[in-house]
Amino acid sequence: MKQSSASMKPKNKLLPNYYNIEPMSNSENFIVTTFYKFVELEDLTELKLQLLKFCNEVKIKGTILIAKEGINATLTGSKDSIIAFYSFIKSYNCFSDLSFKESISNFTPFKKMKVKIKPEIVTFKAEIDINKRGEYLSPEEWDKFLEKDDIIIIDTRNDYEVALGTFKNATDPKTKAFTELPKWVKENLTEEDKEKTILMFCTGGVRCEKSTAYMKQNGFDKVYHLEGGILKYLESTKNANNNWIGSCFIFDDRSALSHDLTALGSLRNA
Numbered sequence: 205m206k207q208s209s210a211s212m213k214p215k216n217k218l219l220p221n222y223y224n225i226e227p228m229s230n231s232e233n234f235i236v237t238t239f240y241k242f243v244e245l246e247d248l249t250e251l252k253l254q255l256l257k258f259c260n261e262v263k264i265k266g267t268i269l270i271a272k273e274g275i276n277a278t279l280t281g282s283k284d285s286i287i288a289f290y291s292f293i294k295s296y297n298c299f300s301d302l303s304f305k306e307s308i309s310n311f312t313p314f315k316k317m318k319v320k321i322k323p324e325i326v327t328f329k330a331e332i333d334i335n336k337r338g339e340y341l342s343p344e345e346w347d348k349f350l351e352k353d354d355i356i357i358i359d360t361r362n363d364y365e366v367a368l369g370t371f372k373n374a375t376d377p378k379t380k381a382f383t384e385l386p387k388w389v390k391e392n393l394t395e396e397d398k399e400k401t402i403l404m405f406c407t408g409g410v411r412c413e414k415s416t417a418y419m420k421q422n423g424f425d426k427v428y429h430l431e432g433g434i435l436k437y438l439e440s441t442k443n444a445n446n447n448w449i450g451s452c453f454i455f456d457d458r459s460a461l462s463h464d465l466t467a468l469g470s471l472r473n474a
Contacts (some may be wrong), residue, residue, distance in 0.1 A: 234309045235286045238435065240276040241323060242334050242412040243298050248272070248321045255293075256319045262288045265314040269325045273334070275299070276325035276410055280314055286457055305408060305435045328414045329383045338404065338416030338427035342439040346403070346430050348449055355401045356393075360385060360415045361453070369450025371405065386418055393424075401426045407452065409433035 245251065248270055255268055259279070264286070266279035279289065286306075293299050341349055349355065350371070357365050357374040366376045377388040402424050404412045412429035419427045430437055434452050437443075 207280040209374040217225055232282060234280045234312050235283055236278065236280045236307045236309050236313060237286055237289075237304045237409050238278045239302050239304045240274065240408065241299065241302055242274040242325075242413060245270060245272055245274065245298065252319045256317065259289065259319075260291050261318045264289055265312060266319045267314070268319045269322050271322045271325045271367065272317065274325050278314075280312055299330070303432075305432055305439065307435065307439075326385060326410045326414060327381075328385075328411075328418075330386045330414075332417040332421060333415055334413060334417055336417050336420050337413050338402070338420060338429050339430035341403070341428050342431055345439060346405075346446060347445050348442065349401070349428065350402055355403055356397060357403045357405075358415075360404050360406045360411050365453035368453045369448065372413060372447050372449060374405075380417075385409055385415055389419065389422065398423045398425070401428065403428050403430075405434060407433050407435075408435050 251270055255270075259266075259268075262281065262285045264279050264281040266277065268275065268279070270279040279286070280290070284403050290304065294302060350357070350373075357371060359370050359374045359376055360382070362380060362382070363376065363378045366374075366378075370376065377385060377392070379388060402416075402419055403429070404415050404419070406412045406415075406429075409430070409463055412433070414429045416429045432440075434448070438448065438452065
C-alpha cells in the first residue's frame with residue numbers, strides 16, 4: 205500500500221525544545237544511528253524537504269536515501285539531537301515502527317546533512333518481490349544456525365568490506381558491487397545447493413532483504429538472514445561465541461568498527 209501525501213506529514217507539530225539542542229560538550233560522544241524500512245512512498249520531494257529541514261534544525265549530519273520503495277539512513281549527532289529525530293521520524297504513520305541500530309564515535313563521521321532521492325534505497329538492479337524475502341534470525345538464533353550441518357553462509361557485502369572481517373566459514377563472493385551478487389549466485393551455486401540451508405548477512409540488514417528475496421524466487425527455499433545485520437549482532441551478542449572475526453567495514457569516515465562497536469578510526473587515507 206502506497207503512503208499518500210497525508211501520511212507524508214508528521215502527525216504532531218514539532219516541539220519547541222527540538223530546536224534548542226544544547227551544544228555538545230568536549231567530552232560528549234557522537235551517537236551514530238542507522239535504520240531502513242521497505243515501504244511504498246509517494247511525494248518524495250516533499251518528504252526530502254521535511255527531513256532535511258528538521259535534521260539541519262537539530263544539528264544532525266549524515267545521509268538519508270529515499271525511494272518509492274522506502275528509506276535507508278545513517279545519521280549522527282548528540283544524544284539530544286538523535287532522540288529528537290526519533291520522535292520526529294516516528295510521527296509519520298509510515299515510519300512509526302522504525303527500529304534503530306546505534307554505535308558511538310568520538311568524532312563526527314559526516315561533514316554535512318544530505319537527503320537524496322534514489323531509484324532504490326540499496327542498488328540491486330534485479331527484479332524481486334521484497335515481500336518474499338527470507339526468514340529473519342535473531343543474533344542468538346544465528347549463532348545456533350552456524351553450528352548446523354549442510355549450510356551455506358554467504359557474505360553479501362563487497363570484497364573490500366569482507367577483507368576487514370566476516371563470520372567463520374562464510375563464503376566471500378568477491379563482488380565489487382552488490383549488483384554483481386545475482387551473477388555470482390547463477391555461476392557458483394548448483395541445483396543441489398537449493399536443498400541446503402542458506403544463511404545470508406550484511407552490515408545492517410538492508411542488502412539481505414533483497415538478496416534473500418532473490419534467492420527465494422530462484423528456487424532456494426530454506427533462506428535465512430541475520431536480522432539487523434552485523435551491527436545488531438555485535439551489539440546484542442558482544443561476539444561472545446567468537447563467531448565474528450575481524451572488524452566491520454562501514455560507509456562513513458569511521459571506516460570500521462571493532463566487535464564492541466567502537467570506531468577504529470578512519471582508514472580512508474591509510
